[in-house]
Amino acid sequence: MGYRKINPLSKARSMASITRTEITAANRAAWNASAHLHAEGEPWEELLESAARPGFSVLDPVLTAILDGLGLKGKSAVQIGCNNARELISLASFGIRPEMGIDQSSGFLAQARQLADAAGLDVRLLEADIYDLPSDVGRFDLALITIGVLNWMPDLPEFFRVTSGMLAPGGRLVIYETHPFLEVFDPASPTPFEPAFSYFERSPQEVTEAIAYDGKDHGEGETGYWFIHPLGEIVTACAQAGLGIVELKEYGHTIREPEYDLYEGRVAQIPMSYSLVAQKLTSAKGC
Numbered sequence: 001m002g003y004r005k006i007n008p009l010s011k012a013r014s015m016a017s018i019t020r021t022e023i024t025a026a027n028r029a030a031w032n033a034s035a036h037l038h039a040e041g042e043p044w045e046e047l048l049e050s051a052a053r054p055g056f057s058v059l060d061p062v063l064t065a066i067l068d069g070l071g072l073k074g075k076s077a078v079q080i081g082c083n084n085a086r087e088l089i090s091l092a093s094f095g096i097r098p099e100m101g102i103d104q105s106s107g108f109l110a111q112a113r114q115l116a117d118a119a120g121l122d123v124r125l126l127e128a129d130i131y132d133l134p135s136d137v138g139r140f141d142l143a144l145i146t147i148g149v150l151n152w153m154p155d156l157p158e159f160f161r162v163t164s165g166m167l168a169p170g171g172r173l174v175i176y177e178t179h180p181f182l183e184v185f186d187p188a189s190p191t192p193f194e195p196a197f198s199y200f201e202r203s204p205q206e207v208t209e210a211i212a213y214d215g216k217d218h219g220e221g222e223t224g225y226w227f228i229h230p231l232g233e234i235v236t237a238c239a240q241a242g243l244g245i246v247e248l249k250e251y252g253h254t255i256r257e258p259e260y261d262l263y264e265g266r267v268a269q270i271p272m273s274y275s276l277v278a279q280k281l282t283s284a285k286g287c
Contacts, residue, residue: 023154023204023225024129028104030224034211035107038084039114047086051118057090062251063146063176066275070172072096075141078166080130081149085112088144089119096142100124102133130162131155139168145175147255147273151183151226154204156233160241167280173243175234175278178256179271183228187259201228231274243278250274 073095082101
C-alpha cells in the first residue's frame with residue numbers, strides 16, 4: 001500500500017485498548033477514504049496511458065536489479081498490499097506472471113482493475129484482510145511487498161506466517177521498504193534532524209491526515225494506525241515463518257514522500273530504505 005507520517009507519541013493508543021481487527025478495519029476505512037486522491041488529474045491519466053504500453057514498469061533501478069537477478073521469468077507472483085497494482089503489473093516486463101494482488105481497499109482495487117485492463121492482463125484482485133484470507137488463495141513463486149505495507153501491520157509474526165503460506169516451496173519473498181530507522185524523525189518538526197519518536201515504540205500511531213504521496217496537505221481523513229517495526233523484528237518474524245534470509249541490503253536513498261528528501265545525500269547519511277530477499281524453506285512445517 002502506501003505510507004504517511006505519524007502523529008506524536010502522545011496520541012498513541014495502547015495495544016491493550018484496540019484489537020487487531022479494529023486496527024485493520026480502521027486502516028481499510030482510512031485508505032478507502034483517500035483512494036479518490038490517487039485517481040485524479042494528469043498523473044493518473046499518464047499512468048493509465050503508460051500501463052497500456054509494452055514493457056510498462058514503475059519499478060526503480062534497485063528493485064529492477066533485484067528481480068532481474070532472481071531468474072523468475074515464467075514464474076507466478078502475488079503482491080501483498082498491492083494498492084493500485086502498478087508494481088504488480090510492472091512484473092510482466094520481467095517475464096513474471098502477475099497473478100494476484102491482495103489489498104483490503106476496494107477503492108484502490110478499482111483503480112488496479114483499470115490499470116490491469118489497460119495493460120491487457122488478467123490479474124485476480126482480491127479484496128481481503130491479510131489476517132483473514134479465503135482458502136483458495138493458492139501458492140506463488142514470488143511474493144512482493146513494497147513501500148509502506150509493513151508499517152500498517154499490527155502483527156508481524158502472523159503477517160509473515162500468512163505470507164510464507166502463499167509461497168510454493170523454494171518461492172521467493174522480495175521486500176523493498178522504508179527503513180524503520182527513518183521513522184524516528186519528523187520532517188515537519190522545527191528540529192527535523194532530532195529524533196521525534198522512539199525506535200522501540202510499540203503502540204500504534206494515529207494517522208489522521210488524508211493519505212497521499214505528493215507532499216501536499218489534503219486535509220483530514222479517516223483515522224488509521226501506523227507501527228514502527230524495528231529491522232530486527234522484521235527479519236526475525238520472517239525467519240521464524242520458515243523463510244530463509246538470502247539477502248538484506250540497506251540504502252541511503254529515499255522512497256518516501258517528498259518531505260523526507262531533506263535526509264538524503266548527506267555526508268553523515270542515515271539508512272532510508274532497505275531490501276530483503278528470502279526463500280521458502282522446503283523443510284518448513286505448518287507454512
